[in-house]
Amino acid sequence: MASIGQVIFWGMIILIFLVGGLIILIFCIAFTRTQTAFVESRDASPVGNIGDDVMLDCSFHTSGAGGEPANAVSVTWEKAGLSGVVFRYRDRAAQLEDQNPQFRDRAKIFPSVVATGNVSLLLRNVGPRDAGVYRCSVTAPSGRGSDSVNLRVAAYSSPRFTLLEKSLSAEAQRWYPKPNVTWTDHVGHALNASSHFFNNSAGIFRIVTTLLDPVRNDDTYTCVVCNNLVSSVSQATVTERGVMARTYFTFNLAPTLMPLHLAFTTPLHLWAYCLLT
CATH class of the missing domain: 2.60.40.10 (Immunoglobulins)
Incomplete structure (x- = not known):
């Protein structure tokens, strides 16, 4: 039966081998990553x-x-x-x-x-x-x-926003493949909307989407149009003079991956919705 000293000794030997192997592995990975293809x-x-x-x-x-x-x-x-x-x-x-x-x-x-x-x-x-x-x-x-x-x-394009009697609509002229459309308020809560898709002979879609609930002055609404390749995120602020909007595009590395970068924070469930449909 091994003594406590022998157990400690062999335990230390095994630990040294494990640590040494880990260090070698780290150096190998680091060296490989520094090798740049021609x-x-x-x-x-x-x-x-x-x-x-x-x-x-x-x-x-x-x-x-x-x-x-x-x-x-x-x-x-x-x-x-x-x-x-x-x-x-x-x-x-x-x-x-x-x-x-x-x-x-x-x-x-x-x-x-x-x-x-x-x-x-x-x-x-x-x-x-x-x-x-x-x-x-x-x-x-x-x-x-x-x-x-x-x-x-x-195919992708920025939507144009219009305000008519407290009803906010957006129209995007060119999208392919067929996208999904979602609306959220300034805190990220999903809003009800009606969206219609019209495709031409080339299969490119025109989108008209309208919020079903009345909007309020000085509030900001986010409209996301996205498919598995590209997403547009538009922030539209309603004012007394009309709508001020800005749109950012992000592109997915692959159909099953998250976008490489986000122009600003977007609820993750919206991205999942775009990528999985």
Whole structure:
């Protein structure tokens, strides 16, 4: 039978091994996190607004402060599931012989900044079929690598508020996918409202929503229009002269994740309602 001293001794040995292993693990994690990929995107899940332009971020690490020789950098953008390239740059010029027709005259990078490591792609007039995973591949004297960008596509617009005989309404012209609408008062209590959705031939919705209860001067009401990609949060203050409103947009990292940031505090149950429907 082991003595108390032996138990303490072996206990200390085991503890030393555990602490040592934990320290090694921490150093390994810290070291791994400091390793930066040669090619990376600082915005891996952008949301493009239908009809607008969107920038797909991609950059690579140059060998020094002076950058890379421009004629020694080649860049290829591709989209998963499509033949051909989205855009190819080589020898200081676009090489578009095998460009997919979907991106003709709609995609470009900026040659003046390629040598500094910026190879982001500008995609013009975004539409629903542009959604998907894009891969940015770079070959340069300092290395080679690639990274992916998952482009999500939506339509969103700020609502316009009108006040008619103490009845507050909001109309938003462009939303896709179909959103949800919620109203709250200045302390976050849910309010009753009537909302109507009208979609055009492209499937984009126009929303008209009206509070069912009379509103009061100098009170502020919050209208949230949201789907699983984007949310607009509007604060409308009723005054004797009409309505003063401001709107903030937030974008979700992924359909099942919370937004990256909030412009201001919004009740969590409203976000859950937007994300789960």
